[in-house]
Amino acid sequence: MNSTSSASLSTNASLLTFLHAPHRAMFLIGAFALLANMVWWTCALMAVHFGAPFAPQAMPASWAHGFLMQYASFAPFVFGFVLTVFPRWMNQPEIARPIYGSIFGLMLGGGIAVLVAQSGWLRLLPFGMAAMLAGWLIALTVLGIRLLRHRPFDAWAASCHAALCMGGIGLALALAFACGAPAALMHASVEMGTFGFLLPTYVTVAHRMVPFFSGNVISNYRVVRPRWVLAAMWLLVFAHLACDILDVPSWRWLADAPLTFLFLGQWLAWQPWRARHVGLLAVLYIALAWLPLAFAFFTADSVLIAWHGNSGMAHAPLHALTIGFFASMLVAMVTRVTHGHSGRPLAMVPVAWIAFVGMQITAVVRVAADGTGQPATGYLLAGALWLIVLMPWVARSIWIYATHRRDGKPG
Numbered sequence: 001m002n003s004t005s006s007a008s009l010s011t012n013a014s015l016l017t018f019l020h021a022p023h024r025a026m027f028l029i030g031a032f033a034l035l036a037n038m039v040w041w042t043c044a045l046m047a048v049h050f051g052a053p054f055a056p057q058a059m060p061a062s063w064a065h066g067f068l069m070q071y072a073s074f075a076p077f078v079f080g081f082v083l084t085v086f087p088r089w090m091n092q093p094e095i096a097r098p099i100y101g102s103i104f105g106l107m108l109g110g111g112i113a114v115l116v117a118q119s120g121w122l123r124l125l126p127f128g129m130a131a132m133l134a135g136w137l138i139a140l141t142v143l144g145i146r147l148l149r150h151r152p153f154d155a156w157a158a159s160c161h162a163a164l165c166m167g168g169i170g171l172a173l174a175l176a177f178a179c180g181a182p183a184a185l186m187h188a189s190v191e192m193g194t195f196g197f198l199l200p201t202y203v204t205v206a207h208r209m210v211p212f213f214s215g216n217v218i219s220n221y222r223v224v225r226p227r228w229v230l231a232a233m234w235l236l237v238f239a240h241l242a243c244d245i246l247d248v249p250s251w252r253w254l255a256d257a258p259l260t261f262l263f264l265g266q267w268l269a270w271q272p273w274r275a276r277h278v279g280l281l282a283v284l285y286i287a288l289a290w291l292p293l294a295f296a297f298f299t300a301d302s303v304l305i306a307w308h309g310n311s312g313m314a315h316a317p318l319h320a321l322t323i324g325f326f327a328s329m330l331v332a333m334v335t336r337v338t339h340g341h342s343g344r345p346l347a348m349v350p351v352a353w354i355a356f357v358g359m360q361i362t363a364v365v366r367v368a369a370d371g372t373g374q375p376a377t378g379y380l381l382a383g384a385l386w387l388i389v390l391m392p393w394v395a396r397s398i399w400i401y402a403t404h405r406r407d408g409k410p411g
Helices: 003-018 022-050 061-089 097-118 122-149 155-178 184-217 228-245 253-269 279-308 316-340 350-369 375-401
Strands: none
Touching: 003 022, 022 061, 022 097, 022 316, 022 375, 061 097, 061 122, 061 155, 061 184, 061 316, 097 122, 122 155, 155 184, 155 228, 184 228, 184 279, 184 316, 228 253, 253 279, 279 316, 279 350, 316 350, 316 375, 350 375
8 A cells, every 4th residue: 555545544534533423523623713713813913013914804804803713713612512412412313424524514614714715815705604604504403403303392402502593693694794795794793603602602501511510529519500590691692782783882781780690690509619629610610700700891891881981991891701701611611521522531631721721811911901001912912822822722632533532432
């Protein structure tokens, strides 16, 4: 057998390993995207800061940053998780490999095309977004079929599916913008990605899984997860989203203040102090602490705008949410899923601690930057920190997804 044939067989074997389970394939996309999309954004920030030339862009850089991070970086992790656990929650058949393989191909190809379009090949933008939307719709369909078949009603599965539908609508709005529709649709797409898709998904998964994880390792743990929290969250998030899309931030505190108390109350009800001796559980609670903090910032921002017309907080509340909560929770949860589904001990390893602690520092730097006289330096520092602390964790994760389970089990 010649070297070309050997290399081809090795590549095929690696691809098959990545496709052994939905989380392997989708987490692979997300891991690459966490770095690739942040490299692009950091380069864009440097170009602005130093007055250097930058490639023509298919859409304004801030919108591209929001789109790429939400729909092309965080979303694959969400799909990897739900495509794996959704059927198990409801005792439904697992997703077949050809189906999640097609989602993998469309999301990967589409995400790359959008990034390339934003780097100068402008005409690729609608094709990339269309491919991503096609993969998204396939996932919505197969998950929706399982949701409809399940009895009794599963509030967590329904809430996750509703959030995925909101994300699909947001992605469709972005595609419409890429095809020539008004710019307001792209603004709405980015807002829906944050508050219609990611926030409800994260809160729903945490509401189901964090008390479950806690009860497994904390003796005499009292599980508190009332379903009304999900309903209240959706109602208030819709109100926040409406204020953002309609550009009336001075009224947003009416939703943000209750959300602050809702998330703080739920966090305290889960007794985070009892998790401090279990690293893989403690990081979940640390990440969750950013959630009420972020909405306290959103509340203050809205009140100051109503009072003075300007808060001076810029995007600090948003990054408390997206870096502090979304990114920290992603590191914590993906580490847990990656270890659990590869036959490894459920524990935080040094490279995961570096990523998680580094993400806390990154969040603080980015949030604080908007309160300084020269925020651009803080923006660049936060981007560099993101890349530095995540590179080892991403590299290790990709290696795990490319190798077989340690315990010899399938998946």
